[in-house]
Amino acid sequence: MSEMLGNRYFIARQYDKAYDNYQIALNDDPKNLKLKKRLIICSIQLGQIDKAIDYFFEVISTDPYVIINTDPYRDDCPCTEIIPQWESKNISDPEKVRINEILGMLYLYCDLKKSIKYLETSLTQDKTNKKISSAIKILTTLKPVKSHS
Amino acid sequence: MNSNKLNNAILDSLGEGLFTVDKEFRINSFNRAAEQILGYRRDEVIGDFCKNIIKSHRCYEDCPLGKVLESGSNLFDCESEIEHRSGRKIPVKLNATVLRDNENKPIGGVVSFRDLSYLETIQKSLRTESNYHGIIGTHKSIREIITLIEEVAESKSNVLIMGESGSGKEMVANAIQATSLRKNKPFIKINCSVFPPHILASELFGHVKGSYTDAIKDRIGRFELADGGTIFLDEVAEMPLEMQVQLLRVLQEGTFERIGESITRKVDVRVIAATNKNITEHMHNGKFREDLYYRLNVIPIHIPPLRERKSDIPNLAQHFINKFSMISGKKIFETDDDAMDILVSYDWPGNVRELENAVEYAFARTKDSVIHASKLPPVVRMEAHTGTHKKQIDDIPFAEEEYARIKRALEKHYWNRSRAARELEMGRTTLWRKMKNLGLA
Incomplete structure (x- = not known):
């Protein structure tokens, strides 16, 4: 079990196995933001949205540019494949908050403005979410960067 | 010469294609043979993910370096297919090794590969109008055998191939398997004449640990390995009579037990048998069971001698x-x-x-x-x-x-x-x- 094995599964889009390996690697290196950046995506794809928000908040509190400066090709970022799947999901009202949270996190890998927009929408639906509220504060103070999308 | 240049010179001297990756699977070296086999220049691929260059189905399902990481053992002569820049598929045999730091943590990997296209070229150029899955000939008797193989391609009936030694019985068996509906299923071959009786039983049906002196661990037999596919029993007439009873049962019921075990196992196996003996004579002499002969001889094929x-x-x-x-x-x-x-x-x-x-x-x-x-x-x-x-x-x-x-x-x-x-x-x-x-x- 290792970070490298996690990478092997991440690039093969086997998020469950990548998640397990990254979790173990994170025990050895708890401050590794690259691992957390990938764990956000793994957690989302495994339906562990609260876990994803925890990792998301940890990363952007430390260095949001770790996510913002992602290059879809050079970093083999799967967001371009994943975002359309989540955007096209037919969901009921109670789940809309979660979808907005998910898209808010995913869009940060490629489009800061859209990321903030989705996070703000989710906050209007659930005003008590302190992590999302703090995340918006961090992101809105950043200088705008060029979108990859 | 600095160490980087020296390393590159060493890698470039190899006849095998070779690349190394870091722990994120980004290529960090790519030798000259790899450039020639894959059609990319080194500077085009350095920093890119190996999956974007190699484009093998293994990258997603069965990554060779992933296998090494999981098993802890290096991989040798693993058959695969990679893609040339032009999109052409290249059959290769590859080796994979993981590189580790002083703390034994994986930090990257080495993959080397040999281009096997030349073997396919040989096979292709040897395939002519007079070559049917390796069977060479246009003689009437051979054409009849080929027609028969094509006619029974969709059948799962047993086949008995008879012919003198060296006449091509295995080649015919290969052609039957290659054209059958089971062509993508296991094809297991065994020569019944080379094993002493108790070993042959173990080879065919498997055994459990301790069932005889040398049985130090459980072993799966060839019939189980061939489940869903085909088994080729060469020199079937040499099979001892007591084994013939067990074989008959597999043919009739599809069931058997491993040696030393009472659990009855069921398999679905097509049998192609072959012999160079006069099997009718063997039956008259009591060396071959008549009921087994009729079970095997559903589709008889006689290969004429070359003369x-x-x-x-x-x-x-x-x-x-x-x-x-x-x-x-x-x-x-x-x-x-x-x-x-x-x-x-x-x-x-x-x-x-x-x-x-x-x-x-x-x-x-x-x-x-x-x-x-x-x-x-x-x-x-x-x-x-x-x-x-x-x-x-x-x-x-x-x-x-x-x-x-x-x-x-x-x-x-x-x-x-x-x-x-x-x-x-x-x-x-x-x-x-x-x-x-x-x-x-």
């Missing part, structure tokens, strides 16, 4: 010449007339296998582009019957067919021998010799 299909000898000889020429790189294209006379005259008690060996022998001894009679094995030269090649060919009805085939090709190409020879997939000299023998020149 009964001599018209195939020129084709077979040419096939082996092409094969050895490609394997060895020697530029030998054909035999001379005298050598062919001898090959056609000889009785070939060892059949096609003996002919192949004779061509290989002559090939090794030949220095120029034509195999002369003097280079053939002494036994073939001495025991070949006298008589001319032409006479031998004339004795065979097949000659008429060949006459028509050659004439057709010549007429099509306005009697241009080079073009006709190319279409007929034979050397220009061979065509000229055949034209003389058939009265076309």
Whole structure:
């Protein structure tokens, strides 16, 4: 079990196995933001949205540019494949908050403005979410960067 | 020379393609052979993910480095397919190793690969109109066997192949399997004559630990390995009688037990059996069970000895010449007339296998582009019957067919021998010799 094995599964889009390996690697290196950046995506794809928000908040509190400066090709970022799947999901009202949270996190890998927009929408639906509220504060103070999308 | 340059020089000196990756699977070195095999320049691929360059199905399902990471053992000679820049698939055998730091943590990997396209080229060029899944010949008896194989392709009935040693029983079994609905399922082969009885039972049905002295761990048998597919039982007539009972049960019920175990297992296996013995005689002598014979003999195939299909000898000889020429790189294209006379005259008690060996022998001894009679094995030269090649060919009805085939090709190409020879997939000299023998020149 290792970070490298996690990478092997991440690039093969086997998020469950990548998640397990990254979790173990994170025990050895708890401050590794690259691992957390990938764990956000793994957690989302495994339906562990609260876990994803925890990792998301940890990363952007430390260095949001770790996510913002992602290059879809050079970093083999799967967001371009994943975002359309989540955007096209037919969901009921109670789940809309979660979808907005998910898209808010995913869009940060490629489009800061859209990321903030989705996070703000989710906050209007659930005003008590302190992590999302703090995340918006961090992101809105950043200088705008060029979108990859 | 700094160490980086030295490393690159070492890697570039290798004949195998080789690249290394970091722990994120980004390529950080790419040798010259890899550039040639894959069609990318080094500077184009450094920093890119290996999956974007190699484009093998294994990248997603069965990453070789991933396997090494999981098993802890290096990978050798793993068959795979990678993609040339142009999109062309390249069959390769690859090795993979993980690189580790001082704390034994994986920090990257090395993948080396050998291009096997040349083997496919050989196979392709050896595949001609007279080559059916490795069966060479246009003699009526061979054409009938090929027709039968095609007719029974969708059947899962058992097959019994009978023929002298070296006549090509395994080749026919291969062709049956390759054309059957089970072609992508396991194909397990076993020679029943090479194992003592208790070992043969263990080989076929498996055993559990402690069932006999040498059974130190559980072992799966060939029938279980072949489940869903096909098993080829070569030299089936050599099987001891007590084993024949067990085999009969598998054929009738599809069930068996591993040796030393009472659990009954069920399998779905098609059986292709072969023998070089007179199996009817074996039955009369009580050495082979009649009920087993009828179970196996659902589709009987008799392969004639080579001496009964001599018209195939020129084709077979040419096939082996092409094969050895490609394997060895020697530029030998054909035999001379005298050598062919001898090959056609000889009785070939060892059949096609003996002919192949004779061509290989002559090939090794030949220095120029034509195999002369003097280079053939002494036994073939001495025991070949006298008589001319032409006479031998004339004795065979097949000659008429060949006459028509050659004439057709010549007429099509306005009697241009080079073009006709190319279409007929034979050397220009061979065509000229055949034209003389058939009265076309």
